[in-house]
Amino acid sequence: MRTLHCCSLPAPWVMLSVGLGCGMMLAQSASAAPSTGSGFTWQNTQESTTQWGLGAGIGYHQSPYDGVGAKYSPLPLLYFDDKWLHFFANQLDVKVGRWDTFSVSLRARYALGDGYKGSDAPILSDMQTRKGALWLGPTVAWQTAVGRLSVDYLLAGNKGQKAEIELSKDFNYGHFSVEPHIAAAWLSGSNVDYYYGVKQDEARPGREAYTATASYNLSAGTRFGYRFTEHQSISFDLGVTRLGSGITDSPLVSETWQPEAKLAYLYHF
Template sequence: MSGFTFWNDAPNVTRWGLGVGVGYRQSPYKGDDASFSPLPLVYFDNKWIHLFGNKLDISIGRWDNVRFTLRGEYALGDGYKESDAPILDGMQKRKGGFWIGPALAWDTGYGTLAASFLTAGNKGQKAGVDYSNAFDYGDFALVPHAGIDWYNSRYVDYYYGVEDNEARAGRDAYAGKAAYNLTAGVRLDYRLTPHQSLSFDAGVTRLGGGITDSPLVGRTVIPAAKFGYLYSF
């Protein structure tokens, strides 16, 4: 077993690419429809930085097969405005946030176990553990994944809470409680050419009780899917 190594002593090889995608996600809020969102894809990877989509990892070090990074992530799809659904009428707008914190990935030989702990100031904190394993079939790769995410009470209160001055008939005041969400899905990757690839990822999330107890929330299980095309240079 080797010791901890700061930064990265691997050769510096830079890869980058551009693409486009579309995301589908069912809203958890009562009366709010599912949404389709364009997803511009930017990919950049070298020994220090890995950027893909809305997630940036800066390498800190490695201990055997465990990689440590500092992560920055913009949460796509978080938040709402009062015009999104009748239940949100009169609610203050909730905005998406930029999250930052430590992350790690352990290549176990039987898949990758990843974890992160992120914070976004007044929007709270969240942490997650995810396991994935890739099965390669020529130009295809099948990647099942499952995870559990924790959200602290400040996060739940910001996105799902109801302040006293926002309460009305049919929408009681609600102070958010910490919650655990469970997620499972599968990703299919297909390499069209040495420079072009397609990816389709579909999954479901079961919301925790601290979220589903909110009078704003009308669903327990949230389906989501993403489709993307990437050209690598």
């Protein structure tokens, strides 16, 4: 796969516009998709139903930082969905409204596992600690017979901005489900520089100063699900991300590909 360079790809607002256009074309072509109405309706006009669940999961991902290796993250899970809110794991969506198969929400997501401490690896020694961030911003989605196309644009203060467009399709076979998904993400220069840059006062022999630039990541994977009973289900998500050149050019980074996996059990009440 060829490396993506920032100068050859559109700005994030163009990315969002492309997602909007693709979604409209998908909605028009997917005549089998159900329609909930002919115009935009605010969420306060929707019928109210509540679903919730509790569970536990574990995540694995390969750190891109040289010498850090794989990380395993246990995670208690809470699922909640009603007229206004959808919450699962580390993400909360506040529902705004719908237009046929098109929905608008406001998203809050805490990035688990982002950042590092200087003690994590020799290459990071004497580096200032980089912390995770709470990301906030709008998200839109289109649910059609062709697939679910979603686009979000999130901000995290001095940790920058990022935008992502994802296409997924769910296939159900009795108690089993399979959902392949592909995505492209844009990370702003300030975001990449915060996590992968090296300040002048952090430079050492073998770790030169580095000011990172905006980057595009590509990812693909498949989610597998199995429902044991009406109330119990398990899911397994396996994927890989190809990091952009703004990240891989950093002297802190030794990996271009980031494999990851998530295993979760959920009890639905």
